[in-house]
Amino acid sequence: MASDVAKPLVSVIVPMYNVGMFALPCVNSLLGQTYSNIEYIIVDDGCTDNTIDLIEDAVGSDTRFKILHKENGGLSSARNFGTQRCHGDYVMYVDGDDLIDSRTVELMVEAADKYQVSLVIGSFAKTPVLDNYKMGQNVEFHVESGIEHLRKLLLLSGESGSACGKLFERSLINDLVFPEGQLFEDMGVIAKICSKIQKVAFSDACFYAYVTRPGSITTLRKQGSKHAKDMDRTIETVRRFAGSEFQGEFECFQSFCTLRVAMRVDPDGFDSKADAQKYLWNARGLAWRASRNPYACSKWRLRCALFSISPRVHNAFYALYAAISGKAIG
Numbered sequence: 001m002a003s004d005v006a007k008p009l010v011s012v013i014v015p016m017y018n019v020g021m022f023a024l025p026c027v028n029s030l031l032g033q034t035y036s037n038i039e040y041i042i043v044d045d046g047c048t049d050n051t052i053d054l055i056e057d058a059v060g061s062d063t064r065f066k067i068l069h070k071e072n073g074g075l076s077s078a079r080n081f082g083t084q085r086c087h088g089d090y091v092m093y094v095d096g097d098d099l100i101d102s103r104t105v106e107l108m109v110e111a112a113d114k115y116q117v118s119l120v121i122g123s124f125a126k127t128p129v130l131d132n133y134k135m136g137q138n139v140e141f142h143v144e145s146g147i148e149h150l151r152k153l154l155l156l157s158g159e160s161g162s163a164c165g166k167l168f169e170r171s172l173i174n175d176l177v178f179p180e181g182q183l184f185e186d187m188g189v190i191a192k193i194c195s196k197i198q199k200v201a202f203s204d205a206c207f208y209a210y211v212t213r214p215g216s217i218t219t220l221r222k223q224g225s226k227h228a229k230d231m232d233r234t235i236e237t238v239r240r241f242a243g244s245e246f247q248g249e250f251e252c253f254q255s256f257c258t259l260r261v262a263m264r265v266d267p268d269g270f271d272s273k274a275d276a277q278k279y280l281w282n283a284r285g286l287a288w289r290a291s292r293n294p295y296a297c298s299k300w301r302l303r304c305a306l307f308s309i310s311p312r313v314h315n316a317f318y319a320l321y322a323a324i325s326g327k328a329i330g
Contacts, residue, residue, distance in 0.1 A: 010092060012039070022129065026098060029102070030094070041082045044069045076185050108122065119146075121165070123204050124207070124209070143200070146194040146195065154246055156300070163189060165207055184230055
């Protein structure tokens with residue numbers, strides 16, 4: 001077996017901001033990786049609680065861990081800070097309160113080498129707060145073109161647009177620049193990368209546990225004008241990389257993403273209630289068209305049809321589905 005130093009170095013970048021005890025399962029999942037040639041870059045994004053103290057106690061003298069400190073600037077700022085200072089042949093992102101399976105890095109590096117790709121993509125499971133995570137399924141990778149995977153992103157089917165749960169070759173590092181201060185920022189970055197690379201290796205195996213907890217960015221229910229404006233910015237970014245080839249698929253993407261914000265609209269979060277109502281009406285119109293779009297899958301067509309008729313009815317069915325299944329579909 002090759003020595004550890006002969007294996008590619010993987011940089012795992014982990015932004016941390018005031019997650020407290022929720023950081024420990026994340027760090028333990030990193031400590032448990034079966035692949036050993038890793039540098040863990042913990043980015044202290046201006047924590048004001050005991051998060052970093054807890055991490056330092058957990059990692060002890062493990063020299064693979066580097067804790068970098070910066071003023072608070074948000075998730076994108078922390079990712080960019082870590083990316084600019086990493087040394088790996090590959091880069092991976094893990095959010096500070098999420099977990100990965102112990103085989104994640106090893107299997108993704110093997111896939112990158114076997115299929116000679118610059119991007120390896122796994123799936124994720126939305127979970128409640130966990131102490132540890134095992135995906136408990138067989139892992140099988142497939143290869144497709146970057147453009148084919150971009151189409152999956154546009155349809156939000158088999159690609160979430162998240163930077164997490166992916167392994168990026170260092171050749172892509174100049175594209176791993178996340179818009180700072182912007183929500184929903186990942187999707188534009190992933191769309192750009194997929195539009196330019198020849199092929200990707202992907203797996204339906206859930207390497208990544210996407211933890212939903214009270215107070216996390218993704219579980220904040222009410223959304224206002226910033227959410228709407230930032231999602232519109234992301235949609236326009238993705239439009240540039242989708243081009244005219246995927247017009248029908250892009251219309252789905254625009255509708256689905258707008259619905260995601262509109263279903264949680266808080267009129268008090270807009271400059272006026274009239275602005276909130278205008279955004280909601282536009283979302284309903286887009287949803288109606290998407291419900292008749294042949295590119296949309298049946299679940300999205302149903303969601304869009306319900307939302308176009310009544311956002312309240314849509315949200316009630318959505319909440320019921322999430323409660324029964326234990327997951328949400330986006």
